[in-house]
Amino acid sequence: MKVLLRAATIHNPHTAHHLQQHNILIENGSITYIGQEEQEADQIVDSEGLCVSVGWVDMHAYTGEPGLEYKEDLESLAAAAAAGGFTEVVCLPNTNPVVQTKGAINYIKSKSQHLPVTLLPAGAVTVDAQGKELTEMIDLHQAGAVAFSDGTHPLQGADVTLKALQYMQMFNGLLMNKPEHTRLTENGQMHEGEASTRLGMRGIPSLAEEVMVTRDLQLLSYTGGKLHFSLISTAAAIEAIRQAKAAGLQVTCDVASYQAAFTDESISAFDTAYKVAPPFRTTADAEAIKEGLRDGTIDVLVSAHNPQDTEAKKLEFDLAEFGIINLETAFAVAQSTLELPLEQLLEKFTTNPRRILGLAEPKIAVGEAANLTLFNPETRWAPRMDTTKSKSQNSPFYDQELRGKVIGIIHKGQLVLQQSF
Known part of the structure; x- marks a missing residue:
């Protein structure tokens, strides 16, 4: 099959x-032409403002399979x-x-072999993600685990975190940990501040994140190795x-791509669509996130995709x-x-994300396999609940105008286009 991307701006x-x-021609999954001349193709993608980059990678998504497929x-x-x-997409182990x-x-x-998206499994750091006994991480690494994390269960024990950092150095493994002191966040519902006090809800203090970041950095300094913090949310x-x-x-x-979209003041209507962990914090924290992205302190944007069924949210x-x-x-x-x-x-x-995970970097060049994302960074659109591809519908962004629209992807020889572009 021949696919032509007509007049695409290459990023x-x-x-x-x-x-x-x-014009970019893809034949049987490989890029065969890049230039100004028109090419014959079985399918042509011709959209005003069409941009193309190498395929995007998400380092933080949850799936319910196995066990929670609903x-x-x-x-x-x-x-x-x-x-x-x-x-x-990196699938977390929970x-x-x-x-x-x-x-x-x-x-x-x-x-995932037949799917147009490559699913990259992350292995659990500890047995049953309970923070006690280390898993057989060398075996999991050899089987194809791209990183190690307990996902929704932040590592609490300094001894376990230290041992994990030491153990992974045998195979240059990556520890991904969400920094949260769970005793400080117990029963917390939203960011601890004026809004939580006004609403009468138990808060999740910034300190719960910051004390664990400090601890883990001290352990990393002592042991060496590679550490990746998942879902940072506070200025400190x-x-x-x-x-x-x-x-x-x-x-x-x-950082979650949505973390600076709202603040704790957004929860005044008690809408559970805004209930995330870590929580939406203050305007100052949101500004610190933007600055951290600009100066390179924050390396990666993630979806933090966490599907929940209606019974869990309503x-x-x-x-x-x-x-x-x-x-x-x-x-x-x-x-x-x-x-x-x-x-x-x-x-x-x-x-x-590819550098951190040790994945090969694709290129948009003749002779390379097509691993591409097609998008228009200026298109304005509003997500709709009735068109979501996910099985769950827990999003605060329905019917809100957003800027930047994905047109499709090309990967593993498959073209997936959105219905309207």
């Missing part, structure tokens, strides 16, 4: 075609990812059972990571589960709220 700093507008299965996760422009065996790693890899945590990078530690971090605020779906809106929300130049934003979705 790929590692090639001579960067920021140039060309929230999300691997097929629906891949469909949502493709709709959001992602060609590769399934039932937990992803902690070679069989579980191989299950995800084999199930960002500053601590900035200083650690300046000191030469191998530390990276990500409850009183204090009883509802945390999380929103964001694979389909991650780019548009970032483009609409983060005030980041497009080239920097794309770097957070492409080059940086």
Whole structure:
């Protein structure tokens, strides 16, 4: 099959075609022509404002399969990812059972072979993600685990975190940890501040994140190795990571693309669509996130896609589960709220996650396999509940105008286009 991308602006700093507008021909999954001449093709993608970059990578998404398929299965996760422009997605291990065996790693890899999106399994750090006994991480690494995390269960024990950092150095592994002191966040519902006091809800203090960032950085300084913080949300945590990078530690971090879209003041209506962990924090924290993205302290933007079924969300605020779906809106929300130049934003979705995960970097060049995301950074649109690809519908962005629309992806020889572009 021949696919022609007509008059596409190329965003790929590692090639001579960067920021140039060309016709791109893809034949049987490979790029065979880049230039100004018209080419014959079986399918033509011709859209005003068409841009193309290498495929986007998401480092933080949850799937319900196995065990919780009613929230999300691997097929629906891949469909949502493709709709959001992602060609590769890291699946965190919090399934039932937990992803902690070679069989579980191989299950995800084999199930995704025919899908247009590559699903990259992360293995659990500890057995059943309970923070006590380390898993057989060498076996999981050899089976194909791209990183190690306990996902929704932040590592609490300093001894376990230290041992994990030491153990992973045997195979240059990556520890991903969400910094949260769970005793300080117990029963918390939203950011601890004036809004939580006014609403009478128990708060989640910034200190719960910051004390764990400080601890883990001290452990990293002692042991060496590679540490990635997932879902940073506070100004002080960002500053601590900035200083650690300046000191030469191998530390990276990500932030949810929606984290600066709202503040704790947005929860005045007790809408559970805004209940996320870490919570939406203050305007000062949101500004610190934007600055951390601009100066490179924050390496990666992630979807933090966390599907929850209706029964888990249509409850009183204090009883509802945390999380929103964001694979389909991650780019548009970032483009609409983060005030980041497009080239920097794309770097957070492409080059940086691949560098951190040790993945090969695709190129938009003749002879290369087509791993591409097609998008228009200026198109304005509003997500709709009735068109979401996810099995769950827990999003605060329905019917809100966003800027930046994904047109489709090309990966593994498959073209996936949105119905209207």
